[in-house]
Amino acid sequence: xxxxxxxxxxxxxxxxxxxxxxxxxxxxxxxxxxxxxxxxxxxxxxxxxxxxxxxxxxxxxxxxxxxxxxxxxxxxxxxxxxxxxxxxxxxxxxxxxxxxxxxxxxxxxxxxxxxxxxxxxxxxxxxxxxxxxxxxxxxxxxxxxxxxxxx
Numbered sequence: 001x002x003x004x005x006x007x008x009x010x011x012x013x014x015x016x017x018x019x020x021x022x023x024x025x026x027x028x029x030x031x032x033x034x035x036x037x038x039x040x041x042x043x044x045x046x047x048x049x050x051x052x053x054x055x056x057x058x059x060x061x062x063x064x065x066x067x068x069x070x071x072x073x074x075x076x077x078x079x080x081x082x083x084x085x086x087x088x089x090x091x092x093x094x095x096x097x098x099x100x101x102x103x104x105x106x107x108x109x110x111x112x113x114x115x116x117x118x119x120x121x122x123x124x125x126x127x128x129x130x131x132x133x134x135x136x137x138x139x140x141x142x143x144x145x146x147x148x149x150x151x
Contacts, residue, residue, distance in 0.1 A: 003074045004074060005074050005075060005076065006052070006073065006074045006075060008048055008051055008052060008055075011052045011055045011056065011075070012035075012038070012055050014055075014056075014065075015031070015034050015055040015056055015059060015064075016031045016034070018059055018064035018065050019031055019034065019058070019059070019062070019064050022062065022064065024123075025127060025131070025135075026123065026126045026127060030058075030062075033058075033117060033118075034054070034055050034057075034058070036113075036117040036120075037054040037055075037057060037110070037113045037114045037117055038051050038054040038055050038113075039113075040054070040112075040113030040114075040116055040117060041053075041054040041109060041110055041113045043113075044109055044112065044113060045109075046106070046109050046110070046113075047106075049076050049078045049079045049082070049106060050079075050082065050106045050109055050110050052075060052076075052079045053079045053082035053083050053086070053106070053107075053110050054110050054113060054114075056070070056075075056079075056083045057082075057083060057086045057110055057111075057114060058086075059083065060083060060084070060087045061086075061087045061088055067084075067087075070083060070084070078105060078106060081104050081105070081106075081107070082104060082105075082106050082107045082110055084104075085100050085101050085103075085104035085107040086101065086107060086110060086111060086114070094141065094142060094145055095145060098142065098145035098146050101146060102146060102147070108146060108148075111142075111146060112146070112148055115139050115142060115143055115146075115148070118135070118139055119135070119136065119139040119140075119151075124136065
């Protein structure tokens, strides 16, 4: 018996609920970031599997949803693989993280949308100068490791 896959609307609702108590560095609801990444994936020509992964890209890392939940979820193997590729491991070198993203089908586009939103000047503008500079450097470094153009 085949399991029906979650729809994008169901994935969005799950992600919003899972991250409901979380805010970003600027104090905004974290779901705004997830929505921006999902929209960025769509604008970059991503498919439904990548859009679903965009909604879930931080869920396991932030412990909003468990890895066990992800493995059992009614999602495609590719969506799960993208989410796992984007889940940073404790003490993982950035080079290893970038390599995993580059070697996972569909993950690079999702990470590109994530980095674009994270580095959005309007989003960074509300942070203090030190944090802004630190994050800008971090995001630029990851873009370089991923082979993405600057900015």
